[in-house]
Amino acid sequence: MAYVRHGTARYGSTDITTPQAYARVRLDPVVGAAIADAYLAAPIRDDRAYPAYAAFCRETVRQYHFMVGRAEFGGLGVEVRVVDVDPYPDVASMVDDVRRRRLKVWASAASGNPHPFLGDGENDMFRAVHDVFGHAATGRGFDRHGEEAAWLKHATMYSPLARRALATETRGQNCARIFRCGGDRFPEQKAVLLPRLFSDPRSVSVRRADAELGVRTPR
Numbered sequence: 001m002a003y004v005r006h007g008t009a010r011y012g013s014t015d016i017t018t019p020q021a022y023a024r025v026r027l028d029p030v031v032g033a034a035i036a037d038a039y040l041a042a043p044i045r046d047d048r049a050y051p052a053y054a055a056f057c058r059e060t061v062r063q064y065h066f067m068v069g070r071a072e073f074g075g076l077g078v079e080v081r082v083v084d085v086d087p088y089p090d091v092a093s094m095v096d097d098v099r100r101r102r103l104k105v106w107a108s109a110a111s112g113n114p115h116p117f118l119g120d121g122e123n124d125m126f127r128a129v130h131d132v133f134g135h136a137a138t139g140r141g142f143d144r145h146g147e148e149a150a151w152l153k154h155a156t157m158y159s160p161l162a163r164r165a166l167a168t169e170t171r172g173q174n175c176a177r178i179f180r181c182g183g184d185r186f187p188e189q190k191a192v193l194l195p196r197l198f199s200d201p202r203s204v205s206v207r208r209a210d211a212e213l214g215v216r217t218p219r
Contacts, residue, residue: 015156022138024207025149036179039172042192045116056165064125091141098136117191145175167199
């Protein structure tokens with residue numbers, strides 16, 4: 001939606017992609033399975049990941065305050081409520097709420113799956129900004145292709161260091177859920193770095209018109 005896309009540009013996103021191009025993003029199943037296996041093989045926490053997670057946390061908090069900040073002061077004015085149940089049956093319901101500048105987020109504390117680095121509040125902030133700046137900004141859903149597009153879009157708002165943690169939190173968890181956990185449950189949360197390739201936008205598959213995204217289809 002327009003106000004979110006304009007907001008990401010004002011925030012300082014590096015995105016140069018046309019909105020229509022995100023509709024063509026696909027998660028290659030070979031790549032997805034490789035990401036899933038790398039995530040599941042990793043330890044729960046790795047001290048070498050902490051600089052990336054510290055940057056990720058700082059940048060996520062900054063995005064959140066920009067998103068909820070009052071419009072007259074330069075924010076987007078989105079009202080966020082944290083709730084104890086999954087609030088949306090599909091992305092259309094969420095986008096409809098975001099269009100009205102409101103968003104409900106499923107509380108991290110209710111999941112029974114604590115994060116080894118992020119607190120529940122920080123995790124809730126991330127869920128909120130990812131729903132708005134990843135999913136609502138692209139209009140893509142929560143299937144494997146939609147999650148891939150949301151990751152690619154949201155990655156443009158993070159520094160290269162923080163993007164390593166973002167790849168674990170989005171691509172890693174989602175691929176493990178979809179390809180190795182039956183699609184109906186998330187794996188244990190981790191604070192690790194996946195192989196660098198998996199945080200590289202050039203590993204993304206696009207159905208056609210790759211030049212619009214500046215990425216290549218894996219061969």
